[in-house]
Amino acid sequence: MENYTIRNMEEEDDVPTLSAETFAALQEFYAEQQRRQEILTKLEENDKLKENILFDENWQLSQFWYHEATVQSLVKVIDKMVADGGRVALVSCPTLFVPVKRQLGARATVSLLEYDRRFEVHGPDFIFYDYNTPEKLPPEALHSYDLVVADPPFLSEECITKTSETIKLLAKDKIVVCTGTVMRENVEKLLALKICEFQPHHRNNLANEFSCYANFDLDGILRCS
Missing domain, CATH: 1.10.12 (Lyase 2-enoyl-coa Hydratase; Chain  A, domain 2)
Incomplete structure (x- = not known):
């Protein structure tokens, strides 16, 4: 003992x-x-709370939320381009999800591909996505989206290249990319997109100039709205 x-x-x-x-x-x-x-x-x-919650930006993940005017402009474009029964994928642009979902309602499918697991609150509409593994996608997502809207998290050749691989795997047709103007040459070469007159802005002013790129007349849609 x-x-x-x-x-x-x-x-x-x-x-x-x-x-x-x-x-x-x-x-x-x-x-x-x-x-x-x-x-x-x-x-x-309470599902209604999902429409009101806005997580803080995580700068370590290079998260910068869009200004409200930018959100509304992109929602108009998405609403116009996605037909009833269509599918839209939002890649690394989580603040668009709730406004787009609210606008489209039940007439179209909206999927959010995002690295930040806080957005898992959106249930089956959330798909975990890491641009470092661009091909790691659910089989049912491949070439199934009528419109893909993407905002790569980092202004680097590696990030835009890998995100472009994902976009090509998801998209059936229409593509929109919002990223730094400095990435213009990469976007045009990788995805054959053209720069738009419309410029996205963020709630917190960023030092880098941002541009929008598309393979359809995005500016024409905004002028007519």
């Missing part, structure tokens, strides 16, 4: 202890997880 007690005391001395800073960080992590779970639970209980 005595030996047993001594042995356990020695074992307890060997157990590592957390520093105050590490413990505080761990508490904050679990608190954030709990807050996120509470949001998910509320959303599951």
Whole structure:
């Protein structure tokens, strides 16, 4: 009995202890997880809340939400280009999802392909997407979308090249890409898109100039609306 007690005391001395800073960080992590779970639970209980929630931008993921005027312009284009029973894919542009879904209603299918798993709250309309594995898509998604709208997260040749691979795998016909003007040559070469007069803007002004590219008369649609 005595030996047993001594042995356990020695074992307890060997157990590592957390520093105050590490413990505080761990508490904050679990608190954030709990807050996120509470949001998910509320959303599951009330679908209408999904239309009102807007997650904060995650700059580590290069997330920059569109200005409201840009959202409305793109929604008009999507509404015009997608026929009843059609399908639209939104690639790495999550703030478009709810407005597009609201506008199209039940007349068309809207899929969100996104890396940020916070947007899993949109249920079966959410498809996890990592541009580093551009071909990793559900079989049923291949060449099944009448319109693909994409906003690659990073202004790099690697990102636009891999995202373009995904777009080609998804698209049946029409394509819209919103990205930095500096990527124009890449977009034209990879996807044969033309730069538009319409320019997307963000809620937080960005240093880089952004442009919109399409393989149809996007500007004409906006002029007529």
